Amino acid sequence: SQQGEEDPQALSIQEGENATMNCSYKTSINNLQWYRQNSGRGLVHLILIRSNEREKHSGRLRVTLDTSKKSSSLLITASRAADTASYFCATEGGSYIPTFGRGTSLIVHP
Amino acid sequence: DAGITQSPRHKVTETGTPVTLRCHQTENHRYMYWYRQDPGHGLRLIHYSYGVKDTDKGEVSDGYSVSRSKTEDFLLTLESATSSQTSVYFCAISEPGTGEDNEKLFFGSGTQLSVL
Numbered sequence: 757s758q759q760g761e762e763d764p765q766a767l768s769i770q771e772g773e774n775a776t777m778n779c780s781y782k783t784s785i786n787n788l789q790w791y792r793q794n795s796g797r798g799l800v801h802l803i804l805i806r807s808n809e810r811e812k813h814s815g816r817l818r819v820t821l822d823t824s825k826k827s828s829s830l831l832i833t834a835s836r837a838a839d840t841a842s843y844f845c846a847t848e849g850g851s852y853i854p855t856f857g858r859g860t861s862l863i864v865h866p
Numbered sequence: 867d868a869g870i871t872q873s874p875r876h877k878v879t880e881t882g883t884p885v886t887l888r889c890h891q892t893e894n895h896r897y898m899y900w901y902r903q904d905p906g907h908g909l910r911l912i913h914y915s916y917g918v919k920d921t922d923k924g925e926v927s928d929g930y931s932v933s934r935s936k937t938e939d940f941l942l943t944l945e946s947a948t949s950s951q952t953s954v955y956f957c958a959i960s961e962p963g964t965g966e967d968n969e970k971l972f973f974g975s976g977t978q979l980s981v982l
Contacts, residue, residue, distance in 0.1 A: 789970060798956055798973030799909070844908065846971070852897055852916070852962045853924075854971060858908035 759783065760845040760857035768863045775832040777860040779845030780825075786850040788821055790830050793842045793859070802830075802843075835864045869893045872957050872974035880982055885944040887977050889957030891937075897960045898940040899971070900924075900932065902953040909956065915940055947981040954978050 760781045769775055779788065787806045791799040805812045805821045805828065812819045818831040832839055842861050846854035869892035879885050889898060900912040901924075911924030913932040921932050929951060931943045944951055958971040 787969060791971075796976075798975050799958075799971070801970040801972070804970055848969065852960065852969065853899075853911065853914060855911070855925075856901070856909040858906065 759847045759849075759855035760788070762843070762845055762857045762860040764860060765858070766861045766863075768865065769835055770865050771835060771837055773835055773864075775835050775839070775862055775864070777830045777843050777845075777862070779828045779830070779847075779857060781828075781845075781847045782826065783849060785823075785847045787848050788819075788828050789846045789848070789854060790817075790819060790828075791844045791846060791856075793844065795841075799844060832862075835862075837864050837866045840864045870957060870959060870972060870974040872955075872977050874977060875975065876978045878980045878982065879947050881948060882946050885947050885979065885981075887942045887955055887957075887979070889940045889942070889974060891940075891959050893959060893961075893972070894937060895959040895961040895972075896937075897962065898934065899958040899960075900930075900940070900942045901956045901958065902926065902951075903956060903976075904953050912942065912955075947979075949981050952979060952981045 760779045763778045789804045790802045793799045803814050816833045821828045842859045844859045846856045848854045871890045873888045899914040901909040910926045915921045915934040933941045955977045957974040960971045
């Protein structure tokens with residue numbers, strides 16, 4: 757069964773707007789990762805946040821982690837049409853075996 | 867795709883036939899994984915390997931076997947394919963550690979398998 761669950765399942769926004777996706781998980785983790793998947797392609801790693809970190813930035817991406825609520829959020833600022841993709845969170849509990857959620861489908865309209 | 871090659875990219879087969887998918891890496895990463903991706907289910911782990919000849923089952927391992935005789939190759943075999951195994955199969959690799967690039971997965975381009 758999936759450890760992480762993304763919310764919402766689908767998100768549709770206009771170019772220039774911010775996109776926020778959330779991930780909730782059930783058991784303690786070592787780290788949480790976010791991946792992007794363009795249609796018909798493999799997943800690409802975006803950012804990793806460890807359990808002792810609360811926030812991390814990479815370019816237009818901002819990830820937060822709240823271990824007390826067992827949740828994480830991915831914020832994409834100033835979205836572009838090229839950000840259209842599916843986004844997955846993956847949790848890892850110390851075994852080096854990431855468990856993926858079902859993903860959020862993001863559509864950014866030009 | 868970070869030195870990961872999956873073959874074949876597409877395969878159509880009949881129910882009951884054996885199928886082997888291959889994943890080849892040039893990164894010398896210790897961990898290798900096979901996931902399947904289905905609509906509504908996201909990615910689910912089939913099997914993984916943490917070294918040569920060291921493998922273990924994932925969440926959906928029934929009907930699948932794996933082998934890793936060399937660091938660079940990880941084979942996934944469907945002994946007798948069924949229609950429920952129609953899916954997109956992804957291979958991934960990672961290297962444990964605490965560095966910035968450690969523990970993240972690098973994915974291949976996937977194999978689209980159709981079992982008729």
